[in-house]
Amino acid sequence: MSLTAIDWLIVLVYFVFVLGIGYALKKHMRTTTDFFMAGRSMPAWVAGLAFISANLGAQEVMGMAASGAKYGIATSHFYWIGAIPAMVFVGLFMMPFYYGSRAHSVPEYLRLRFDEKTRAFNAMTFAAMTVFSSGISMFAMARLIQDMHLLESLGIGYAASFHWSIFISGTIVLAYIFLGGLTSAIYNEVLQFFLIVAGFLPLVLLGLHSVGGWHGLKAKLPAVYMSSWHGMGTTDGNLLHVEWFGLVMGLGFVLSFGYWCTDFLVVQRAMSADSMVSARRVPLIAAVPKMLFPALVILPGLIAAALTPGAIPREAATAGWQAPETALVQPVAGERITRQNALIRPLLDERGQPKRDADGRFIYDYNMVIPNMLAFYFPTGILGLGLTALLASFMSGMAGNVTAFNTVWTYDIYRSYIRKGETDEHYLWMGRMATVFGIVFSAAAAYLVGAFNNIMDALQMVFSFVNAPLFATFLLGMFWKRATGHGAFFGLLLGTFGAAVHHGLTLPSGSLVGIKGGWLASLLHLSPHVYYSDMAQQFWGAIWAWTTCFLTTVLISLITAPRFEEDLKGLVYSLTPRPREGHLSVLSRPATLGIVVLVLAVALNLIFA
Amino acid sequence: MGLDIRLPIGLLFLTLGGIVSIEGVLSSADIYIRSAGIDINLYWGLCMLAFGGVMAFLGQRGTNRMGEEMLAHESKSVEALAFEHAAEEREDRPHQSPNQGARPGV
Numbered sequence: 001m002s003l004t005a006i007d008w009l010i011v012l013v014y015f016v017f018v019l020g021i022g023y024a025l026k027k028h029m030r031t032t033t034d035f036f037m038a039g040r041s042m043p044a045w046v047a048g049l050a051f052i053s054a055n056l057g058a059q060e061v062m063g064m065a066a067s068g069a070k071y072g073i074a075t076s077h078f079y080w081i082g083a084i085p086a087m088v089f090v091g092l093f094m095m096p097f098y099y100g101s102r103a104h105s106v107p108e109y110l111r112l113r114f115d116e117k118t119r120a121f122n123a124m125t126f127a128a129m130t131v132f133s134s135g136i137s138m139f140a141m142a143r144l145i146q147d148m149h150l151l152e153s154l155g156i157g158y159a160a161s162f163h164w165s166i167f168i169s170g171t172i173v174l175a176y177i178f179l180g181g182l183t184s185a186i187y188n189e190v191l192q193f194f195l196i197v198a199g200f201l202p203l204v205l206l207g208l209h210s211v212g213g214w215h216g217l218k219a220k221l222p223a224v225y226m227s228s229w230h231g232m233g234t235t236d237g238n239l240l241h242v243e244w245f246g247l248v249m250g251l252g253f254v255l256s257f258g259y260w261c262t263d264f265l266v267v268q269r270a271m272s273a274d275s276m277v278s279a280r281r282v283p284l285i286a287a288v289p290k291m292l293f294p295a296l297v298i299l300p301g302l303i304a305a306a307l308t309p310g311a312i313p314r315e316a317a318t319a320g321w322q323a324p325e326t327a328l329v330q331p332v333a334g335e336r337i338t339r340q341n342a343l344i345r346p347l348l349d350e351r352g353q354p355k356r357d358a359d360g361r362f363i364y365d366y367n368m369v370i371p372n373m374l375a376f377y378f379p380t381g382i383l384g385l386g387l388t389a390l391l392a393s394f395m396s397g398m399a400g401n402v403t404a405f406n407t408v409w410t411y412d413i414y415r416s417y418i419r420k421g422e423t424d425e426h427y428l429w430m431g432r433m434a435t436v437f438g439i440v441f442s443a444a445a446a447y448l449v450g451a452f453n454n455i456m457d458a459l460q461m462v463f464s465f466v467n468a469p470l471f472a473t474f475l476l477g478m479f480w481k482r483a484t485g486h487g488a489f490f491g492l493l494l495g496t497f498g499a500a501v502h503h504g505l506t507l508p509s510g511s512l513v514g515i516k517g518g519w520l521a522s523l524l525h526l527s528p529h530v531y532y533s534d535m536a537q538q539f540w541g542a543i544w545a546w547t548t549c550f551l552t553t554v555l556i557s558l559i560t561a562p563r564f565e566e567d568l569k570g571l572v573y574s575l576t577p578r579p580r581e582g583h584l585s586v587l588s589r590p591a592t593l594g595i596v597v598l599v600l601a602v603a604l605n606l607i608f609a
Numbered sequence: 610m611g612l613d614i615r616l617p618i619g620l621l622f623l624t625l626g627g628i629v630s631i632e633g634v635l636s637s638a639d640i641y642i643r644s645a646g647i648d649i650n651l652y653w654g655l656c657m658l659a660f661g662g663v664m665a666f667l668g669q670r671g672t673n674r675m676g677e678e679m680l681a682h683e684s685k686s687v688e689a690l691a692f693e694h695a696a697e698e699r700e701d702r703p704h705q706s707p708n709q710g711a712r713p714g715v
Contacts, residue, residue: 006632010625017621021612028611046614187614194618194660198625202653206644333645379640381632381650385625 001148001375007384014388015172017191018395022176022184032427035181036104036407037272042183044278046190048285051269053189056196057137057397058144058390061297065373066366068301069311069344071239072225073608075301076294080228081252084287084601086260088594091283094261095270096579097478099279100570104271106264107412113477113571115485116416121492123412125466126264127405131438132459134401135445139456141394142166142446148371150387162450166443169391173398174439178432182272182407185399189269192392193289199389200296203370206377207303210331220306220329222316229609239316247539254542255464258471265404276579280590287597291604304343304369307331311344311364335376343372398442406434457515461503468542469495469549476553481565481572487557495549502541508534611679613672619665622657630654 029035042050067075103109107126111119142165145151151161176184211217217226224230224239232244260266260283273279305312310327317323328337335341346354346362355363374386410431415422449455473492476483504520507528513519517537521528531537569575581589633651641648682690 006628010628013621013624013628017617021617024612024617187612187617190614191618191621194622198622198653198657198660202649206647206649209645209647331645335643377643379636379643379650381629381636382653385629385653 001150001371001383001387003150003153003384003387004380006381007387010381010384011388011391014195014392018172018176018188021187021191022179025180025184025187028183029179029181029428032410032424032431034183035428035431036403036410038181038183038186040272041274042186042269042272042278044273044281044285046186047269047273047278047282049193049289050186050189051266051282051286052289053193053196053396054185054269054400055266056193056293056393058393059137059140059397061196061200061390061393062144062367062370064294064297065301065304065369068298069305069308069366069369070301070313072221072302072305072316073228073294073298074224074230074238075298076228076604076608077247077251079290079294080601080605081248082256083260083290084597085252086256087283087287087290088597089257090261090267091270091280091287092590092594093573094474094478095280095283096276096576097571097573098267098271099273099276100576100579104411105408106262106267107408109571110473110477110488111412111416113568114483114488118473118485118488118492119412119416121489122470123408123416127408127413129463129466130265130401130405130408131441132445133463134398134405134438134442136449136456136459137394137397137401138166138169138442139446139449141169141391143450144371144390147368148375166446169395169398170439170443173395173402174435177399177402177406177435181431182268182403185403186269186272188399189396192396195385195392196389197296199386199392200300202382203373203377203386204296204299204303206334207300207373210334210377211303211306212332216332217302217306220309221302222312224316225302225305225312227609228605239313249539249543251535251539251542254468254471254546255539257475258467258469258542258546262470262474263467264408265400268404268407277581277584277590280579281593284590284593284597287601291597291601300373301366301369304373307337308342308344308364310362311366314361337376341372341376343376344369345372402435402438402442405438406431409434409438454515461515464538464541465496465499465503465545468499468545472546472549473553476550476557477572479573480557481568481574482557482562483553484557484560484562486560487553487555490556491549491553494552495545498548499541499545502544503537505529506531506537506541508532508537611672611675613668613670613675615664616668616672619661619663619668622661623665624661626654626657626659626661628654630658 028039031039033039064075064078067078097113098106098109101109101112103112105123107119107123110122142162145165146158146161149158149161151164152158156164176188180187208214208217211220229244230238232238232247266283270279270282273282307329308327309324309329312323328339328342330337337343339345344364344366345368347365349355357363370390374383374390378386410427414430414434415427419426449459469492472495473488476491477488501520503517504523505518505526505528507513507518507521508516508531511517511534513522513528516534518528531540565575586592629650631654633648633654636648636650638646638648
């Protein structure tokens with residue numbers, strides 16, 4: 001990607017604004033509430049856009065486009081099934097407990113509802129995971145900058161690009177969070193949201209134009225690419241190799257609710273709202289752009305596949321669609337597509353030769369769809385904007401993780417176990433220090449991931465083990481007053497363990513025993529259960545882990561002493577009065593917004609089914 | 610928090626829109642082959658300018674209003690502020706009545 005001075009100017013202007021916002025907020029950071037909770041003064045729309053932006057890292061932007069190129073519109077399941085229902089649930093049913101309990105964090109809610117050891121387990125696992133996630137974002141951004149050879153026009157070589165990228169991204173995020181705390185992170189996330197739309201919307205419009213609009217796109221792609229529910233009755237009827245039950249329960253319920261309802265990264269933004277009604281609206285407001293994002297991130301993948309039909313998996317071929325003679329299709333108008341500027345290119349080996357699979361076909365690199373499309377469609381000027389949008393999405397992901405980390409560290413680890421009873425100024429100072437070492441640890445994680453290729457896969461695996469059982473604990477905690485601390489703690493422990501065991505006893509089809517699973521089976525001299533695909537293994541693993549946690553929590557709670565009900569007021573559904581909404585008109589009630597969001601999501605599912 | 614977020618967003622989009630539109634005007638037509646001959650810099654730059662203008666206007670109005678509220682806040686008596694604060698707390702805090710036994714009234 002060759003950038004000119006104009007493009008660099010745009011990137012620079014963005015960095016100046018991001019730091020400027022942090023600087024402008026510095027004088028408002030007087031208490032820990034200001035720093036960690038944005039003073040609990042965020043309007044619902046601001047917190048709502050930050051909620052979605054913190055979740056939307058560049059890996060999602062690039063990853064969803066890659067999935068769109070590989071699987072087609074079925075990728076939208078990650079949004080319409082895998083996010084919307086959970087977002088509506090957390091807004092309507094869980095925010096009253098998170099916000100009403102006045103907890104500063106998700107682990108603190110667990111302490112109030114259950115006990116100290118449950119909080120400790122959640123706080124420690126979350127703190128570690130969130131720092132590693134930030135590190136993965138930093139690594140991915142640095143690797144992308146390297147592979148796009150962005151800094152070479154400035155005279156910085158391949159290896160040095162990695163270090164400069166880590167240094168600059170780390171320093172900028174550190175600076176604006178150190179100065180302005182959560183408010184700065186939230187304001188910058190809102191900024192990043194609009195930038196992402198500004199950067200990718202023209203890409204989608206130009207791309208669609210070049211394939212002949214929606215009809216042109218449909219004509220160039222196999223039917224299975226344009227339908228999200230086609231062939232979902234069985235595992236081999238669709239490209240994801242998951243049947244609808246595994247998809248809905250594994251992704252739609254366990255994994256999705258596990259993330260949106262319990263991950264402090266997003267919940268923190270809702271907790272910063274200026275009132276209970278606002279807090280409940282935050283995830284609902286966020287759900288609206290979330291529903292529309294497939295147009296921005298998945299569509300480029302479809303367009304790229306339409307212009308590079310050689311990259312469409314053989315098995316996608318259906319009656320009525322013939323793979324074109326050539327692997328590249330020319331756009332309706334615009335520059336010619338060649339091997340060099342193709343939107344989906346083959347992976348290369350060390351000698352620069354394309355890698356081939358067992359059948360001799362190229363193995364394509366779907367991950368680079370977005371950068372390739374930016375380089376293809378955007379002239380200098382708007383190219384700088386597109387690049388800035390991509391960088392912004394990486395940085396909003398990092399900042400989200402770092403603010404979640406500094407809050408959990410300060411309140412749930414430092415203030416609870418290391419130094420209790422200090423002044424507010426001391427904890428504010430600690431929060432700033434935690435930001436510094438949070439970024440330093442993230443950078444260390446980024447280098448670790450860079451040095452050992454499999455670490456990223458290993459980390460994702462560990463994250464999924466920890467996330468899967470979480471929602472069972474919160475569900476029981478919020479809706480069953482009989483759930484006890486012992487039940488919750490052992491439920492989490494066994495659920496996480498159960499996820500690991502499931503992974504050890506199963507294997508996705510075509511994979512070797514090892515990081516993909518099957519290690520326990522091989523240790524016990526059993527043959528592992530084979531799933532059709534990675535996704536199927538992951539979704540079913542989640543279902544098993546969740547069920548293990550749920551049953552364990554119920555059983556152990558029933559045999560341990562319950563809490564006094566007065567202590568659980570405001571923490572459990574049956575012991576908390578309904579939020580007071582009588583003074584609001586029907587249209588402005590959160591429940592109404594929730595229903596509207598669900599209806600829209602169902603409509604989208606039907607339209608693209 | 611003393612700064613209406615719409616103001617920096619508006620200013621950023623005005624600046625970026627300006628840069629991109631000027632590039633759109635000054636650049637030669639041959640860089641637009643890739644974008645099907647459309648001068649995407651100019652058109653998108655103008656859209657961004659419009660968006661930035663609206664946001665900056667709303668943001669400036671919001672910041673002014675925040676400033677007025679802060680002045681009004683400072684001029685209130687301590688008792689009046691304490692009364693207001695207590696009323697707000699009661700709105701958000703969960704019901705603290707000493708009810709024994711579970712009453713699934715919800």
